[in-house]
Amino acid sequence: MTSSELWTRETADRYDAEETEMSSAAVLGPTLDFLAGLAGNGRALEFAIGTGRVGVPLRERGVPVAGIELSEDMAAVLRRKIDADALPVTIGDMATTRVPGEFTLVYLVYNTISNLLTQDEQVECFRNAARHLAPGGRFVIELGVPPLRFLPPGQVAVPFDVSERHLGFDTFDLAEQLLVSHHFTREDGDGAAEVRYRRGSSRHRYAWPAELDLMARIAGLERERRVADWDGTPFTEHATKHVSVWRKPD
Known part of the structure; x- marks a missing residue:
């Protein structure tokens, strides 16, 4: 049993429309270049593949891709784009679900490991990645750096998007290392004045x-690289996210 929240059909049906920027060539191009380079001539496995925002175009680049997805509704949206023979998806959680074969690349994008709400489950996710990797294979995670520097004493919320159509902010439970992302999204009604x-x-x-590096060590993986984005910008103390690569020893 996983602690991850299950994405509903309503969320799945509108997911792609709300993530058009993340599906743009400017965002996907460097992501696909990075992942395809690590996959080489081998197979790739995406944990929490969702609607296939990354997995489908990576497969179209010639990389054999398989996926694991907890939400059947999210997987159903992916299945409208590509058939199961071209991109198989197994329904299950990314911490324990196994799929056949070995992979040169296992990857998690867009903060998805944070959907596992306990440290133990996140450790098991690393172990599950290691079980699927061939010797010399890589595990890649894209994850935001917690913005706790923006929390002055007494403040518990940090905005991450303030735009005409969307207001988003995170609230933090520092003792439990948990956050809640809150979204207020504008939806225009039928009438011109109805909002x-x-x-x-x-x-x-x-x-x-550093905590992820320790999880990797527990799983028998070695850190190979950490950058601030898919373009390879050096990771510094000012980075708001990181793309990290761990390698399974030969």
């Missing part, structure tokens, strides 16, 4: 880069 806002939220467990 409505849809409220949503999701829970996440944030983890520091």
Whole structure:
């Protein structure tokens, strides 16, 4: 049993429309270049593949891709884009679910490891990645750096998006290392003057880069590289996210 929240059909059906920027060539191009380079001539496995934002175009580049996805509704949206023979998806959680064969690349994008709400489950996710990797294979995670520097004493919320159509902010439980992302999204009604806002939220467990390195060591993986984005910008104390690569020893 996983602590991850299950994405509903309603969320799955509107996911792609709300993530058009993340699906743009400017975002996907460097992501696909990075992942395809690590996959080489081998197979790739995406944990929490969702609607296939990354997995489908990576497969179209010629990389054999398989996926694990907890939400059947998210997987159903992916299946509208590509058939199961071209990109098989196993329904299950990324901490324990196994799929056949070995892979040269296992990857998790867009903060998805934070959907596992306990440290133990995140450790098991690393172990599950290691079980699927061939010797010399890589495990890649894209994850935001917790923005705790923006929390002055007494403040518990940090905004991450303030735009015309969306207001987003995170609230933090520092003792439990948990955050809740809150979203207020504008939805125009039928009338020209009618404006409505849809409220949503999701829970996440944030983890520091060094904590992930320790999880990797527990799973028998060695850190190979850490950069600030898919373009390879050096990771510094000012980075707001990181892309980290761990290698399974030969």
